[in-house]
Amino acid sequence: MILKNKFGLITGASQGLGKAFAEALLKKDAKVVMMDINKSEGEATKAEFDKKYGPGRASFISCDVTNQIQLKDTFNKVVQEFGRIDILCNNAGINNENMWEKTIAVNLVALIQASYLAVQHMRHDHGGQGGNIVNVASMSSFLPAAHAPVYTASKHGVVGFTRSLAEASRLGNYGICINALCPSFVNTSILDTINHKENLGNFYQFKDRVKNLINVIGVLETSEIATGFLQLVEDGKLNGVVMKITPSKRIHFEDYQNNPCF
Numbered sequence: 057m058i059l060k061n062k063f064g065l066i067t068g069a070s071q072g073l074g075k076a077f078a079e080a081l082l083k084k085d086a087k088v089v090m091m092d093i094n095k096s097e098g099e100a101t102k103a104e105f106d107k108k109y110g111p112g113r114a115s116f117i118s119c120d121v122t123n124q125i126q127l128k129d130t131f132n133k134v135v136q137e138f139g140r141i142d143i144l145c146n147n148a149g150i151n152n153e154n155m156w157e158k159t160i161a162v163n164l165v166a167l168i169q170a171s172y173l174a175v176q177h178m179r180h181d182h183g184g185q186g187g188n189i190v191n192v193a194s195m196s197s198f199l200p201a202a203h204a205p206v207y208t209a210s211k212h213g214v215v216g217f218t219r220s221l222a223e224a225s226r227l228g229n230y231g232i233c234i235n236a237l238c239p240s241f242v243n244t245s246i247l248d249t250i251n252h253k254e255n256l257g258n259f260y261q262f263k264d265r266v267k268n269l270i271n272v273i274g275v276l277e278t279s280e281i282a283t284g285f286l287q288l289v290e291d292g293k294l295n296g297v298v299m300k301i302t303p304s305k306r307i308h309f310e311d312y313q314n315n316p317c318f
């Protein structure tokens with residue numbers, strides 16, 4: 057996809073990875089709408105981007121993705137105002153085992169709802185112009201993690217949903233590329249959750265295990281994940297792939313060639 061003048065919608069874009077994805081699109085002359093529950097940080101990020109890239113390129117909409125009405129209203133507002141959504145990045149995420157229903161609501165349920173809203177708008181076979189969806193999962197999509205069972209379940213779910221919706225897109229000629237992005241540990245505020253009992257709840261006792269793991273494998277910078285994100289969006293042919301990014305192997309893909317049922 058040529059990104060110049062395309063419209064990207066990114067959830068959880070006030071800070072961290074979402075902000076890096078928004079900036080990556082702006083650098084390619086696309087326009088972005090950033091959605092986040094954190095209004096003050098989101099407005100500060102918009103002001104920063106206005107200065108760097110000129111006004112009118114980045115917008116911020118305060119939205120709790122778990123609130124179905126707010127989510128729908130945001131999609132409608134964006135379509136009304138800009139006429140199109142070319143890219144959706146479902147990035148908003150939390151790590152909270154104490155409020156595990158909320159973790160599933162943000163990381164998985166809202167991602168599914170936003171994906172369906174985007175598909176409805178983008179699909180070729182219903183008169184749309186096609187598009188690209190990137191769902192942010194994690195290396196937690198492939199591993200057990202004693203410190204975060206529900207976060208891990210949500211990220212396993214993101215990969216299963218993404219690959220299945222991508223298959224529906226291929227078989228149904230939606231003209232939408234749908235892929236998953238799975239970083240290992242990245243230098244953002246979510247990493248600090250492992251230091252807090254309020255986040256890990258009953259699994260706080262396993263915090264040192266994950267801290268050791270982080271020390272051994274290292275921490276990536278958001279810029280490297282943004283490079284992977286751009287690769288998924290720009291390629292235009294990749295559909296149903298699961299991109300992994302780790303300090304040892306950098307950007308690479310999960311190999312699903314063997315069907316385990318046979």
Ligand SMILES: NC(=O)C1=CN([C@@H]2O[C@H](COP(=O)(O)OP(=O)(O)OC[C@H]3O[C@@H](n4cnc5c(N)ncnc54)[C@H](O)[C@@H]3O)[C@@H](O)[C@H]2O)C=CC1
Nearest residue numbers: 068072073092093094120121148149194241242244245246
């Ligand atoms: N940082 C890391 O090590 C990794 C992060 N990820 C995933 O990357 C995504 C982004 O996380 P980070 O940037 O790392 O963390 P972050 O905590 O810096 O950013 C998450 C953003 O999501 C927003 N958010 C949370 N709940 C929301 C809601 N209900 N509605 C709208 N926005 C909401 C937050 O306000 C925040 O701006 C998450 O899905 C996370 O699970 C995946 C792998 C590694």
Ligand SMILES: CC/C=C\C[C@H](O)/C=C/C=C\C=C\C=C\C(=O)[C@@H](O)C/C=C\CCC(=O)O
Nearest residue numbers: 151194195196199200201202240241246247269
């Ligand atoms: C935890 C902060 C929130 C988000 C992080 C993010 O999604 C990235 C996660 C990346 C990988 C996570 C892997 C976790 C793995 C495990 O906890 C276990 O499989 C670790 C097993 C062994 C550790 C080494 C040891 O102590 O023997």
